[in-house]
Amino acid sequence: MSSKHFRFIRRAAFAALGMWFVAGCAGGGAPAPVAGSGARVENAWVRPVEPGQGTAAYFTLLNDSADSLVLVGVNVPAAEMSMMHETVKESAGLMRMQEVERFAVAPHGTLEFSPGGNHVMAMQAFVTLAEGDTTGIELRFADGRMLHVTANVHP
Numbered sequence: 001m002s003s004k005h006f007r008f009i010r011r012a013a014f015a016a017l018g019m020w021f022v023a024g025c026a027g028g029g030a031p032a033p034v035a036g037s038g039a040r041v042e043n044a045w046v047r048p049v050e051p052g053q054g055t056a057a058y059f060t061l062l063n064d065s066a067d068s069l070v071l072v073g074v075n076v077p078a079a080e081m082s083m084m085h086e087t088v089k090e091s092a093g094l095m096r097m098q099e100v101e102r103f104a105v106a107p108h109g110t111l112e113f114s115p116g117g118n119h120v121m122a123m124q125a126f127v128t129l130a131e132g133d134t135t136g137i138e139l140r141f142a143d144g145r146m147l148h149v150t151a152n153v154h155p
């Protein structure tokens with residue numbers, strides 16, 4: 001699914017969920033579980049950013065269930081567009097990043113988004129995110145479930 005499509009869904013979700021979304025993302029860093037999903041996020045953080053600039057988001061996704069979990073999108077609502085990237089090493093030894101449509105997390109497995117590896121690129125921030133702030137991150141799974149978490153802003 002394209003990022004544009006995802007943005008459309010995001011806006012529709014905002015309209016439908018309204019205050020629920022605001023409440024769900026106001027947890028101050030506490031994980032926000034999805035009912036019955038077994039999906040959990042720890043250590044979500046976003047690099048500081050100024051309006052119009054790009055930033056990156058990182059987290060650890062844990063699959064506490066006996067089923068595999070397929071992550072198909074991550075959105076940072078404080079920015080215009082987000083995409084999942086992986087970092088790959090080319091034959092010349094250079095590092096390059098490329099977009100990833102989906103990540104599968106094995107039963108009871110873990111998926112890391114961390115500097116130098118998988119990351120979420122968030123382009124064109126709408127607001128300033130300064131160290132000490134928090135901001136929301138939305139994870140979307142192949143079965144349509146969403147997980148809303150709160151990320152801390154720090155360098």
Ligand SMILES: [Cu+2]
Binds near residue numbers: 098120
């Ligand atoms: Cu990237």
